[in-house]
Amino acid sequence: MFNALRAECGQLWRLRGLLRVLMRREIGARVAGSAGGLLWVWLPPLLTVAAYFLVFDVVFGMRLGAQAPTGRVGTYLIVGMLAWMAFVDAAQRGMGSLLEAGSLLHKNPLPPGLFPARTVLASGVVFAPLMLALVPLYAGAHHFRPGVWAVLPLLALQGVLSFLVAYLLAILAAALRDVVQVVGVLLSLGVFLSPVLFPVSLFPEHWRWLLWLNPMTAPILGYQSALLQGAWPGWTVWLALLAWIAVLAVLLSQALTRSRDQLVDWL
Template structure:
């Protein structure tokens, strides 16, 4: 079956979950090694970005969105989508480069290749997930802590799976063709403009809104906005879009695993 290679890879990762946890901790430790600030230097860039949006758009300029937007405040709106996008982009880019970075180890040790994209994505999630969860109490006053805010938890979990599937697939493609690294970096820098991160969906021309759904993060971002800005459970289109992208990426990754099984070490 099409998904058999992916299921076999998942079983291997589950059996080696202890090793994966150790590798993830080492990955995080390596990012802050030799610095006195530790994790502060990992969290500082996204925190400064979030603070800048709030300061510039909400406090200094006092900009407001239209009535159709989930909130009137521009900075408050931007923070939700941009933080989610930064989390996704960081996880995908680190996952994409993980096999190339671990090439020497994979050539010498018969370890499952999936350990390395999984390590990279989990380490990225350990950095950004607390920042996303911190938005729950910060945004509670906007909607008086309505129960839909807890949709953030399944959205974060599904975004992590989405990033892992995309990162692992791109890691295999990057091993075969290094140009993938540059191409995806460009797409990630442009993709934020083809998503509801910078503007509400309602401001996008109605005849072209289907383009937004070509971005795998459109569904999660709409879900975060609904949960955090309105305290409402995301609509069915959010979950449907996520399901479609997860199934599509799972199928493509499984196919890539089957095709690269005997060649991956040579590519690296």
């Protein structure tokens, strides 16, 4: 069932040195020609989360209900929005990675997985330090309870999830260019079908199952539990996250098997 994906991952491991070089070039390409250099990699998400804090917590002092993991709106939004921005960045850039590398793949027999993998790793270099920076900033509110370290496995599993989504979308986009536009719309709307902007408790109970159709619902709930409350995420978070990874792994393996002979021609 996973033979194609297992073989692809084996190739990526053997070419991990090349993957590191491609990742560094990917990050360099994002800031090429700018005077600010790497500053522009981290500045946009930093300004976004700073705006949430200033507007909702400092200026308006908005508060959530008692059932929310924290009472402060801006503090709540920052956790979910950072995780969501990381996912969207990896998915969108990864989706177009094979299309951008088409000419290179025509000339060199490289594993196609190198290109979505480099974009996902580059996104991780940008957003993982920002998520980790929230640990000391938020831990004071719950006196550094040990559950805060759940952020580490959550980041690793989100990286796996992002790679599977990005690679699958890259293959689909190569086969049908309309996928890029459709997924762009879905990612814009997906933030509303997740606990990023509001706690699950505020979502109508009989419609809460819809939230689990979003693969990022489980990681976001996990980050909120770990960072806002210092509590280890419940088993439903881990089960849902692993279930999404398993489903995406099956779909990606099938896509790799069926596209093996045509993928380069599609590009």
